Amino acid sequence: DSGVTQTPKHLITATGQRVTLRCSPRSGDLSVYWYQQSLDQGLQFLIQYYNGEERAKGNILERFSAQQFPDLHSELNLSSLELGDSALYFCASSPQGSGYEQYFGPGTRLTVT
Amino acid sequence: AQKVTQAQTEISVVEKEDVTLDCVYETRDTTYYLFWYKQPPSGELVFLIRRNSFDEQNEISGRYSWNFQKSTSSFNFTITASQVVDSAVYFCALSEPPGRRALTFGSGTRLQVQP
Numbered sequence: 001d002s003g004v005t006q007t008p009k010h011l012i013t014a015t016g017q018r019v020t021l022r023c024s025p026r027s028g029d030l031s032v033y034w035y036q037q038s039l040d041q042g043l044q045f046l047i048q049y050y051n052g053e054e055r056a057k058g059n060i061l062e063r064f065s066a067q068q069f070p071d072l073h074s075e076l077n078l079s080s081l082e083l084g085d086s087a088l089y090f091c092a093s094s095p096q097g098s099g100y101e102q103y104f105g106p107g108t109r110l111t112v113t
Numbered sequence: 114a115q116k117v118t119q120a121q122t123e124i125s126v127v128e129k130e131d132v133t134l135d136c137v138y139e140t141r142d143t144t145y146y147l148f149w150y151k152q153p154p155s156g157e158l159v160f161l162i163r164r165n166s167f168d169e170q171n172e173i174s175g176r177y178s179w180n181f182q183k184s185t186s187s188f189n190f191t192i193t194a195s196q197v198v199d200s201a202v203y204f205c206a207l208s209e210p211p212g213r214r215a216l217t218f219g220s221g222t223r224l225q226v227q228p
Contacts, residue, residue: 002157033215043204045215056215090158094214101148102216104158 003027004105006091012111018079021108025072025093031055032074033094033102034066038087049074081112115140117207119219126195127227134190134222136205142166146208147181147188148216153201164188195226 003026013019025032034046036059045058049068060066063081068074078085088109092102116139126132138147149161162172164181172179176193192199202223206216 002159031214035216042220043216043218045217048215056209058215088156092158100214101160101163102214103160104150106157109156 002103002105004091004093004103006089006105006108008108009106010109010111012113013081014113015081015083017081017112018077019081019110021076021078021089021091021110023074023076023091023093023105025074025091026103028095029093029103030072030096031094031102032068032072033092034060034074034076035090035092035104036087037090037107038084041087043090046076078110083112086110086112115142115145115207115209115217117205117217117219119203119205119222121222122220123223123225125225125227128197129194130226131191131193132195132224132226134192134203134205134224136188136190136219138186138188138205138207140186140207142209148206148208149179149188149190150204150206150218151201152204152221158204161190192224195224197226197228200224200226 005024007022030051033048037043046060048056066076088107090107092104094100094102118137145166147164151159178191180189202221204221205219
């Protein structure tokens with residue numbers, strides 16, 4: 001158990017809908033990262049938050065957004081969902097500092113039908 | 114741009130065989146970090162090791178060992194006396210420059226250990 005929690009574990013929804021994925025980092029970790037894992041794109045970085053502020057953006061679509069709350073949990077919002085958004089979405093957290101390993105949550109498997 | 118290449122898509126071995134997973138990276142940074150993660154069939158990503166660019170010392174942890182060679186930009190992972198429980202997808206990753214700590218992952222190597 002990495003100490004990072006994600007809910008829900010599975011999500012099935014229809015095209016055009018909006019969903020919210022939730023992540024709680026390990027106790028004491030200020031950084032939260034979101035990654036998408038799909039068969040065709042592999043594991044891709046989406047966005048990073050550090051202590052409530054956006055720190056870096058990766059290959060995140062404009063239809064996707066995220067935020068980190070004062071209690072450090074984070075939410076990833078996916079809207080106008082398309083079939084191609086079906087993937088495993090991981091949240092990871094790391095301690096402050098350069099180069100620290102990231103600990104991943106169990107992931108949320110999103111299926112868009 | 115940073116890049117991680119894991120040329121071996123899938124490897125199949127018989128239990129107790131040794132197996133090496135290759136990882137080659139590209140970066141223009143002088144300070145960087147390399148990682149290995151394991152993704153078992155259950156799907157979670159499990160951290161295995163971190164290595165920084167200034168430490169070329171090889172590391173051994175039980176049946177696992179890692180060989181970091183800066184001269185060839187490689188960070189290979191060897192499992193000695195493989196076991197069925199080692200069956201998983203293994204990812205090599207590279208961290209980006211200070212200020213942006215996101216990981217760039219390779220495409221992964223699927224290891225199947227047959228009994």
